Amino acid sequence: MKLIILEHYSQASEWAAKYIRNRIIQFNPGPEKYFTLGLPTGLPRDHPESYHSFMWNNFFKHIDIHPENTHILDGNAVDLQAECDAFEEKIKAAGGIELFVGGIGPDGHIAFNEPGSSLVSRTRVKTLAMDTILANARFFDGELTKVMILITGAHKAFALYKAIEEGVNHMWTVSAFQQHPRTVFVCDEDATLELKVKTVKYFKGLMLVHNKLVDPLYSIKEKETEKSQSSKKPYSD
């Protein structure tokens, strides 16, 4: 488990973005190996604050992703079980989860919409989170799946403390990722307020090593030339 501590929200976001970028390029997506996105939601699609709107305005409209490759769970589907089954089928067909990105709620539950966790009822999130984690545990192949959890803000500090300094606990479901070998927690200074100084210093000291995940920053165009030249194994987590 790696804890990446950056100073501000914007820097944490940038680090996370670079990490995702590197992971995507390393994944080497192509027509046969496509890059997809899967997310659950609770609000109706049309709602201006629904996850669909959020993802469209903040992500999809800025990139050239094909709508076919995005899969957003419909939390308002008539048959939720069938919806989840279909979602699982899609994950299986895509070859399992390569990278999982999420955040946590102030109560430690895994939330899938970082600023919107307040928009979805707590009960629903809890249900969804537990079911999702338990049901999809088989997709989280320890060696292959990478997990990145984003935690920013002072209101998440206690949850972060519970997540990494305490044991694995069903009340703080994100702590389950302590047992996952490829987890990265990205947070800003405010979120570390409840951690021991020892912990913070330890992980800050490791930043030099952890920054190799984002530096060098890969580029699709240069990847072609790099492939033939470099034989060095890139730093992996």
Next chain:
Amino acid sequence: MRGEQGAAGARVLQFTNCRILRGGKLLREDLWVRGGRILDPEKLFFEERRVADERRDCGGRILAPGFIDVQINGGFGVDFSQATEDVGSGVALVARRILSHGVTSFCPTLVTSPPEVYHKVVPQIPVKSGGPHGAGVLGLHLEGPFISREKRGAHPEAHLRSFEADAFQDLLATYGPLDNVRIVTLAPELGRSHEVIRALTARGICVSLGHSVADLRAAEDAVWSGATFITHLFNAMLPFHHRDPGIVGLLTSDRLPAGRCIFYGMIADGTHTNPAALRIAHRAHPQGLVLVTDAIPALGLGNGRHTLGQQEVEVDGLTAYVAGERPDPLGPRSQPACQVAHDPPRACPLCSQGTKTLSGSIAPMDVCVRHFLQATGCSMESALEAASLHPAQLLGLEKSKGTLDFGADADFVVLDDSLHVQATYISGPVLAGCGDPAWCWRAVWEAPVCPAHPISVILPSSVSPWPWHTPMWQTRAVRLPEQLRGGWASGALLALRTATVGSDVRDWCSPTSGVIVLTFSPFEFWGGWLPSPLLTGAVLGTGGTRLALPLFSSLCCKAQLRKCLQVQRDRMVWAPPVGREQPGKNHLPGQGLA
């Protein structure tokens, strides 16, 4: 006419790399269009799972709703108030030509005319959608004849009327059927005007107050009866007085019906209204300001005399005045001096030619928008909304026109940062059942843009007086750099020094600058191989970056150049000739762009 948003199979266009005017702000967003309407991309993405069929890069430009001109009397030689046999083709001509000004919908305006003219002309101008053929006609604007005698302005006195006898029936008798009419301007102080206003409003016709000597009370009563517009504020009405603001006082009146917004037209051409007055009105009531051109048939033509309604007007620059009698060729001795003092001066056969009565404007809509922006110092969004959203709101069309919201008609203009029109888009009808729309999805008008490579060079024609010069100036556009290497054929022994011009010119030109005109004087001609300190040129900017090269104007007349290049006066940038540069004011090659 226009296809439904959900028309399956219709092509989806995505305009990227642009700023669009939406919700009163310039947002860095893409504009999606399908079937002649603005499309919601989120719905397309999640529900239909589709991407755009075509992407257009707008080069960082501004996309604004197409301008709507609710007061335009004609243009390009066409006078809407003239009862010709083929009014329709005149309207079509104007509709096509104003596209280059960014106008996508307009209300042809008829000035005070005898009833025969109305009966003949009004039925010939139906409401029509815009398209590649021209801007859309939203309906007629009938300005007069029910206006005040004292404030008639350029309207002919002989044809003024009143409706005291039969109120609305009088109006119907004058105009004929009102199917094509959208706005009527009248003076509310005339007897029985309230009945008329109510009857017109009940028919969905917008009533406007103008050419009137009404006081504030009468104007407020008219608004209560249903009037919603003021025709060219400040002009042809009583001036603002602190104890009786007159019609101008409507802008800040607190006695209007709740929730009603009073709109007012302003001619922002720099002549009809002093910029200070423009600012006062804008600051008092910015949401109601509607930019109009009040353009006369002389719009787009040069200086000289032209016809407006039943009168003749004289054009001089960007202003137009009522023409007086032609001067007697024998001179002033044979003409008795006019004994009557005119206050304000008006057309009088005894006065010397010309008057000071303004007679409509010849400033195109985009010039008005730029002038308005510069005079009031308002935001770009305000200026653009004043020309698009507010007229749409006045006519109750804000759901489909004057806006780039989802579902609105896809009528928009592409502007650069200085609000010069680069392209105008109007969606046309989609043929039912046809997968690909029949109309060509390109801009209905595009400004001549000069990319950095190659550069268009236009040489003006002129006849050289010098005997050893073969007058071989050709008016043609040539493409650099091939043409600049070496000389021109056609028997000319002229050649340009590519060392001084070729590579440097490429450095000067930017994607937004327009055309480079190269000329040179005969003094330097010795086979063209000598260095040419008199090398001249002018660059016509179409956008933000303007270059100015030294211009030697002895041989090439500015008017000639303008004519052969067919660009508008305000688009040309001139620099002082070489040798008379002032420090810091010239841009010689290599010294950077303007």
